[in-house]
Amino acid sequence: MNSPKDRPVSExxxxxxxxxxxxxxxxxxxxxxxxxxxxxxxxxxxxxxxSVLQARFxxxxxxxxxxxxxxxxxxxxxxxxxxxRRVIRTLAGRARLMRNYHYCRRxxxxxxxxxxxxxxxxxxxISSELERRVLDFAINDPFExxxxxxxxxxxxxxxxxxxxxxxxxxxxxxxxxxxxxxxHALQPTMRxxxxxxxxxxxxxxxxxxxxxxxxEAKLGMVxxxxxxxxxxxxxxxxxxxxxxxxxIGGPDDLARSLGDxxxxxxxxxxxxxxxxxxxxxxxxxxADRLQPGCTQILDWHxxxxxxxxxxxILLGENDSLLPIWQLRAERLLLGGASxxxxxxxxxLDETDSLEQRVALNDLVRYYRGNxxxxxxxxxxxxxxxxxxxxxESAHRHVLQVRMKRAGQRWSLSRARRMARLRAAYRTAxxxxxxxxxxxxxxxxxxxxxxxxxxxxxxxx
Numbered sequence: 001m002n003s004p005k006d007r008p009v010s011e012x013x014x015x016x017x018x019x020x021x022x023x024x025x026x027x028x029x030x031x032x033x034x035x036x037x038x039x040x041x042x043x044x045x046x047x048x049x050x051s052v053l054q055a056r057f058x059x060x061x062x063x064x065x066x067x068x069x070x071x072x073x074x075x076x077x078x079x080x081x082x083x084x085r086r087v088i089r090t091l092a093g094r095a096r097l098m099r100n101y102h103y104c105r106r107x108x109x110x111x112x113x114x115x116x117x118x119x120x121x122x123x124x125x126i127s128s129e130l131e132r133r134v135l136d137f138a139i140n141d142p143f144e145x146x147x148x149x150x151x152x153x154x155x156x157x158x159x160x161x162x163x164x165x166x167x168x169x170x171x172x173x174x175x176x177x178x179x180x181x182x183x184h185a186l187q188p189t190m191r192x193x194x195x196x197x198x199x200x201x202x203x204x205x206x207x208x209x210x211x212x213x214x215x216e217a218k219l220g221m222v223x224x225x226x227x228x229x230x231x232x233x234x235x236x237x238x239x240x241x242x243x244x245x246x247x248i249g250g251p252d253d254l255a256r257s258l259g260d261x262x263x264x265x266x267x268x269x270x271x272x273x274x275x276x277x278x279x280x281x282x283x284x285x286x287a288d289r290l291q292p293g294c295t296q297i298l299d300w301h302x303x304x305x306x307x308x309x310x311x312x313i314l315l316g317e318n319d320s321l322l323p324i325w326q327l328r329a330e331r332l333l334l335g336g337a338s339x340x341x342x343x344x345x346x347x348l349d350e351t352d353s354l355e356q357r358v359a360l361n362d363l364v365r366y367y368r369g370n371x372x373x374x375x376x377x378x379x380x381x382x383x384x385x386x387x388x389x390x391x392e393s394a395h396r397h398v399l400q401v402r403m404k405r406a407g408q409r410w411s412l413s414r415a416r417r418m419a420r421l422r423a424a425y426r427t428a429x430x431x432x433x434x435x436x437x438x439x440x441x442x443x444x445x446x447x448x449x450x451x452x453x454x455x456x457x458x459x460x
Contacts, residue, residue, distance in 0.1 A: 042155060063099060070104040081101040090126070128434070136430050137150055139418070139422060143160035143167075170421065179260035183260060186432070193271070194266055194270040195271045196384070198274045199267075202218075203218045206415060217403075221244055223243070248416045273295065275287040307325070336377070344363060
């Protein structure tokens with residue numbers, strides 16, 4: 001059989017054409033360095049992307065003039081304008097697309113059936129796949145740094161402004177999604193009845209601009225018991241999978257988002273729901289509101305830290321007996337609140353000043369107020385977590401790693417969108433994030449939301 005170079009091009013298969021092209025390129029440029037070979041192959045692929053991309057668009061069947069169904073109301077809508085041009089930037093370069101425009105007078109919605117067929121975003125000038133990758137860079141690094149990192153991975157540059165616009169556009173879409181729809185899309189819901197659901201919530205401060213100072217970002221986390229490896233005696237465990245919600249707003253905002261995450265995780269059907277938090281009264285009010293009857297646990301480290309802070313006032317900041325005091329407090333706390341309260345009350349007669357007496361009274365009041373949340377030995381016996389290190393760590397890897405860098409300041413609207421995107425990112429993971437937001441947008445628009453279930457009391 002004749003070799004490909006001896007036969008007419010029209011007789012060659014696609015595979016033979018590619019092989020012949022590769023052979024000719026290799027003969028023209030003889031390279032002996034591995035890096036040079038890799039970069040040369042990449043450059044060769046880039047040269048053909050534009051022509052292949054446009055050929056793909058040109059090969060699409062032409063649109064007909066028949067009415068098309070409105071994606072919102074389902075009504076047949078006639079063509080309003082023909083052959084409208086759109087230039088799309090993709091991973092393979094730029095392509096020009098001509099398509100028909102339809103406008104539904106019933107629901108006041110305009111749409112391009114060809115854009116829907118190709119899966120193009122409603123707005124913007126880039127493809128969904130390019131938008132997905134740009135978003136991944138944008139929510140993990142400041143825009144300027146992300147643009148530099150992008151140029152290391154791709155043969156074409158993007159601007160920090162494009163990263164900013166994509167984050168804004170996708171953030172607005174995520175903001176418009178129902179939290180329940182978003183949670184369903186971000187992480188598959190397990191249908192089985194959960195044995196243990198653990199809820200943690202906490203707040204941390206983020207720097208704002210325009211004279212706003214600092215604003216508290218409230219973070220909530222919902223995990224199933226089988227997704228946690230519990231540490232020993234308050235040591236930090238490992239969380240393999242969790243749902244996160246992040247809001248910059250009031251308690252009601254967190255309650256709405258966290259409540260929907262609990263419903264998606266079927267917390268109302270769980271055998272046991274554990275709510276782990278520090279001693280702030282607002283946390284327990286939230287627990288009573290969203291999951292009445294749950295097992296509330298005061299964070300072990302906060303309980304120990306309060307005892308240590310009191311000891312510094314009683315003994316002095318650098319007293320050599322402080323480690324002994326802390327060790328004794330830990331041993332007493334494992335026996336419950338009553339034991340440590342009893343020994344603290346015995347210390348009242350040994351106080352020398354009003355400041356010491358006030359410190360002891362405050363500590364006793366703190367333990368008495370949280371006494372029913374401090375049965376640590378029983379919690380450990382049942383396999384419940386007693387330390388809220390997971391939510392404190394979550395503040396770092398969900399929010400602060402992107403939103404609390406040197407010199408950063410946020411407007412309130414952009415901070416809210418970024419916080420929501422970061423929580424969604426850590427819930428779904430990088431590969432699923434973009435598609436999950438698109439799916440949640442469809443669910444929200446079509447009102448295909450699971451029926452709201454009233455949260456029932458558990459752990460009675």
